Amino acid sequence: MTDAGTGSPSVAPGFDDLLEANRKYSETEFSTGGFDGIAHAGVAIVTCMDSRIDPLRLVGLQPGDAKIFRNPGGRVTAAALEALVLGVHLLNVKRILVVPHTRCAMASNSEAELRERVGASAGQDASWQQFNVVTDQRAALLADVRAVRTHPLVPESVAVGGFLYDVDSGLLQQLA
Template identity: 65%
Template sequence: MDQHFDDLLAANRTYAETFDLQGFDGIAKSGVMLVTCMDSRIEPLGMLGLQPGDAKILRNPGGRVDDRALVALVLGNNLLNVDRILIVEHTRCAVASNDEETILTRIGESAGQDAHWLPVDPIADQRRALAEDVHKVTSHPLIADSVHVGGFLYDVDSGLLERVA
């Protein structure tokens, strides 16, 4: 067996020594669900003053509300106590800073094969994309009208959120 994960497993054992979420029912205690980018500069719970168990978090390239994210949002609203949804994109995002050709060329060079078949869906205008994603959520027939939905831009250099939609 390879040892590429040994450091992470050791850290997990340390984490488990003080683990205190056993028996938790999985309901979002704060009623919050967050869709954000996979960028490692984003600390979803910390940036909102939340703790483990408070929120449901979805991460994908660019923090977009795609079809799978919509399914998760419906589940969150109807089964997991979610009544506030934040859609958070961020500054200096690779998906919003490059066009599709650039991204696919870089992937192809790294992978050593053509990647132009891969849908990467770059973001040309983050503010417009956030408005579109907020609309996708607020107009979905299985998400209650009482759910509060906001689109935000997170500044990776200051740590501040700006509401834009």
């Protein structure tokens, strides 16, 4: 979307309620101004984008304590590994939690089902879109933990654990 007069990107409508909530947050709750950006508790968490997950609070942390990387399924992708390497070497990360969750759409749908659902919603063919579904959540978690533990730029001194978060009980189960 661009402004016809200038060719510059125009401001998208539909965000007024969120901007107003942000103004209130800034005035009443915001407390991390001037923060140095390191993980004060030495923790990084890779988890799913699912809105039922509050990655900091589920392990008793606060803003500024951890680095958080979220994606569909909570997978350790190339981008997640990039973030973890930076976290370990530049941002005080000493412990890494990989945390997929129960009842995840990425683990309960096939690639074909997700393409069909997205295509129906979009009103166009989505057969070309890859969604990286998880056919075996436990095996995927173990492979993801292994990928972090064996990465040449993640020292052995960094603790790496694999956990399954139960969205119905709020509990973590350590699997690796």
